[in-house]
Amino acid sequence: MKPTELKPEIYWVGAIDWAVRDFHGYVTPNGTTYNNYLILDDQITLLDTVKHEFSGVTIRNIKRLTDPSKIKNIVINHIENDHVASIGDIMNLAPDATIYISEHGKKGLDRFFDTTRWNIRIVRTGDTISIGKRTLLFLETPMLHWPDSMMTYIKEDKLLISQDAFGQHYASAARFDDEFISCFSAAELEDAVKDYYANILMPFGTLIKNKIADIQKLGLEIDMIAPDHGVIWRKDPFKIINMYLDMATGKADLRVAIIYDTMWHSTEQMSVPIMQGIKDQGVDVKVVKLRANPISLAVKEFWKARGCLVGSPTLNNSMFPTIAEFLTYLKGLRPKGRLVGAFGSYGWMGGAVKDVYEEFRKMGLEMVEQGVQVIYKPSPEDEQNCYDFGREFASRVKEYHKYFE
Ligand code: FEO
Numbered sequence: 001m002k003p004t005e006l007k008p009e010i011y012w013v014g015a016i017d018w019a020v021r022d023f024h025g026y027v028t029p030n031g032t033t034y035n036n037y038l039i040l041d042d043q044i045t046l047l048d049t050v051k052h053e054f055s056g057v058t059i060r061n062i063k064r065l066t067d068p069s070k071i072k073n074i075v076i077n078h079i080e081n082d083h084v085a086s087i088g089d090i091m092n093l094a095p096d097a098t099i100y101i102s103e104h105g106k107k108g109l110d111r112f113f114d115t116t117r118w119n120i121r122i123v124r125t126g127d128t129i130s131i132g133k134r135t136l137l138f139l140e141t142p143m144l145h146w147p148d149s150m151m152t153y154i155k156e157d158k159l160l161i162s163q164d165a166f167g168q169h170y171a172s173a174a175r176f177d178d179e180f181i182s183c184f185s186a187a188e189l190e191d192a193v194k195d196y197y198a199n200i201l202m203p204f205g206t207l208i209k210n211k212i213a214d215i216q217k218l219g220l221e222i223d224m225i226a227p228d229h230g231v232i233w234r235k236d237p238f239k240i241i242n243m244y245l246d247m248a249t250g251k252a253d254l255r256v257a258i259i260y261d262t263m264w265h266s267t268e269q270m271s272v273p274i275m276q277g278i279k280d281q282g283v284d285v286k287v288v289k290l291r292a293n294p295i296s297l298a299v300k301e302f303w304k305a306r307g308c309l310v311g312s313p314t315l316n317n318s319m320f321p322t323i324a325e326f327l328t329y330l331k332g333l334r335p336k337g338r339l340v341g342a343f344g345s346y347g348w349m350g351g352a353v354k355d356v357y358e359e360f361r362k363m364g365l366e367m368v369e370q371g372v373q374v375i376y377k378p379s380p381e382d383e384q385n386c387y388d389f390g391r392e393f394a395s396r397v398k399e400y401h402k403y404f405e
Contacts, residue, residue, distance in 0.1 A: 001015075001016055002061070002064065003038070003062075003065055003310055004175045004283050005246055006175075006176075006226060006232055006234065007157045008222065009039060009040040009153075010038070010039050010040075010041075010042065010157060010159065011038045011040070011061075011065055012035055012036075012061050012175055013038045013046075013058050013065070014034050014035040014036045014037075014058060014061070015033065015034050015057040016031070016172075017033065017034065017054065017188065018031045018033050019031060020171075023038050023169060024201070026169075026296045027294030027296045028169040029329075030170045030192070031169070031170070031171030032170065032171055032229050033171055033231075034050035034051050034054055034058075034082055034083065034228065034229070035048070035060060035167075035227065035232070036048040036049055036083070036228070037161060038061075038062055038065060038071075039131065040066060041134050041200055042132025043073055043131040044066055044070050044071050044072055045073040045074070045136070046062070046071050046075070046090065046097075047074075047077065047152055047164070048075065048076065048077055048078070048083050048084075048161070048228055049074075049076075049085065050082070050083070050086050051083075051090075052085035055085070055086035055106070056386050058090075058094065059086075059087060059089065061302075064277045068090065068094050068320075069096075069187060070094075070346055071090070071093075071094040072096075072097060072098065073097060073098055073099075073100060073129065073133070074087070074090065074091075074094070074097050074099045074100070075099075075100045075136065075152050075161075076099055076100070076101040076103070077149065077150050077152060077228070078149050078150070079101075079108040079112065079146070080164075083163070084109070084112065087099075088113055092276075093223070095117070097119070098121055099118055099119065099121070100121050100123050100129065100138065101121075102123065102140050102142075102148050102150045103122050103124070106120055106122055106148040108146075108148055112398070117223065123138040123150075124138070124140060125138065125139050125150075128155075131201070133156060134157065135154070135156065136153070137153040137154075137220075138150055138153075139152070139211075139218075141163070141165065143204060144164070144201070144204055145164060145200055145201060146308065149163060149164065150163065151165070157223070157224070158223035159262055160221055160224070160225045160226070162220050162225050162228075163224065163227065163228050164228055165208075165227060165326060166193075166225050166233065166240045166241075166244065167196055167228055167229030168191075168192035168195070168196050168227075168229060168230030169195070169196055169229055170192045170230050172236060174231055175231065175232055175378065176235065177189065177233050177235050177236060177240075178234070178236075181235075186323060190233070190243070191300075192230065193240065193243055194243075194303065194304060195296070197244070197247050197303070198296075198299050198300045198302070198304075198348070199296045199299055201247075202299075202333040202334065202382060203332075203334040205247070205249070205250070206248070208245075208247075208248040209245065209248045209265050212241060212244065212245060212248075212313075222238075223237065227238060243401075245271070248339060250336060250337035251404065252303070252304060252306040252400065252401075253284065253304055253305055253306065254397070255283065255284040255285065255286060255304065255306060256284070256286075256307040256309060257285075257286050257287075257288065257301040257304070257306070257398055258271050258274065258275060258277050258278075258285060258286070258287045259288045259298050259301070259302065259306075259308060259309070259311070259326065260287075260288075260290065260309075260310065260312065260323075260343075261289065261290040261312060261313070261322045261323055262289070262313055263313040263315065266313065266374060266377050266378060267311045267343070269378050270311060270343055270382070270383075270386045271287060271311055271343075272383075272386075273378075273386040274309065274311075274343060274372075274386040274389060274390035274393075275287055276390060277386070277387040277388060277389065277390020277392075277393075278393065278394040279390075279394075280387075280391060280394075281391050281398070282398075283307075283394040283395035283398060284305075284317075284395075286301050286304075288301050289345060290322040290323065290326055291322055295325065295326050295329050298326055299329065299330060299333065302330065302335070302338065303335070306339065306400065306401045307339045307340065307341075307393065307400070308338055308340045308341075309341050309342065309393060310326075310342050310356050310360075311342070311343045312344040312353070312355075313344055313352060314344060314345065314347070314352040317349050317350075317351035318351050318352065319355040319356055320352060323352070323356065324355075324359075327356065327359040327360075331362060339365070339366050339367075339368060339393075339396060339397050340360045340365045340366070340367050340390050341367060341369070341389075341393050342356035342371040343371050343372045343373070343386065343389065344374075345374045345375070345376070345377075345378075347375070350373055353372075353373050357369060368392070368393050371389070372385055372389040
């Protein structure tokens with residue numbers, strides 16, 4: 001893909017990764033992009049690099065616009081491998097460039113690379129550099145989502161280079177939000193944003209709200225937001241800001257996600273009348289079988305719904321391993337504002353439902369107890385109990401949802 005001009009003399013010089021499906025364990029069925037940007041001002045400036053296997057791609061893109069040895073400044077907004085791993089190759093071509101990076105970023109860079117010969121300047125929130133016609137303003141965003149993370153604002157172009165924030169894991173030929181929507185749909189783009197937020201940014205809602213408030217206090221006018229993954233928000237940058245504010249304040253749909261696994265179909269059979277009970281209370285339901293779907297998809301569905309029921313068979317007096325894996329991943333994301341419950345089957349001794357509630361308790365989520373359990377295989381009476389539990393749970397979800405309206 002050729003460089004794409006997003007503002008006069010400011011170019012996307014990144015790479016499209018059509019094939020990646022496992023992004024450090026986060027399943028990416030649509031691939032992703034690694035976005036970095038080149039400004040052809042008096043001092044040629046590169047913002048971020050790309051994953052190392054695409055180093056040659058970004059270097060070719062840069063060479064289409066300039067001789068890389070002419071790069072004077074390199075801004076490193078984030079040191080995770082997918083953005084910084086090509087810096088060694090770039091520095092070999094532009095050894096006199098000055099790197100601008102946060103203090104935490106510098107510490108990490110020193111661990112990943114031999115930086116002894118590189119010119120490095122540590123920057124903090126509010127620091128600026130003039131590169132000719134343009135001024136770059138740096139904004140530290142620690143823990144969004146690494147300690148080193150920062151953003152760069154280009155004042156004259158009202159352009160925010162937002163690094164991971166506001167991104168999406170989606171490989172496409174579209175570089176901009178309006179192009180994506182005309183090729184696919186606004187709903188598909190929103191779904192990609194939610195998937196990314198749920199799996200990466202869910203723990204940081206309060207930080208996100210505070211950082212957006214900081215940007216507003218600084219009075220920065222924003223005309224375009226260019227993240228390091230997915231499309232650039234040129235048509236409607238406030239759409240993504242408002243989506244982030246909604247997600248950071250716990251917005252969810254009035255829906256229940258049923259996330260389950262099963263050994264001999266008993267737990268699966270329970271999920272059917274539970275689903276029907278929820279539906280008959282007028283609440284939407286999404287059912288996800290864990291062994292048929294990646295955990296990252298289950299987390300997205302958990303995040304989109306106000307309520308979640310987890311169904312697990314009992315294996316060796318414990319919850320099923322895929323359920324344990326899902327709950328471990330979910331716990332790390334520190335979910336809030338979701339009502340939860342559990343159901344499951346067992347043979348001679350229970351254990352799974354108790355284990356699931358114990359995990360939810362550790363997460364501090366509000367629960368509907370005691371859930372529902374079935375020995376061996378659901379009888380017609382058990383199926384009625386499951387249906388009643390579904391209705392009761394949906395009714396509680398409707399009440400709980402009102403707190404967030
Ligand atoms: Fe896209 Fe935190 O790296």
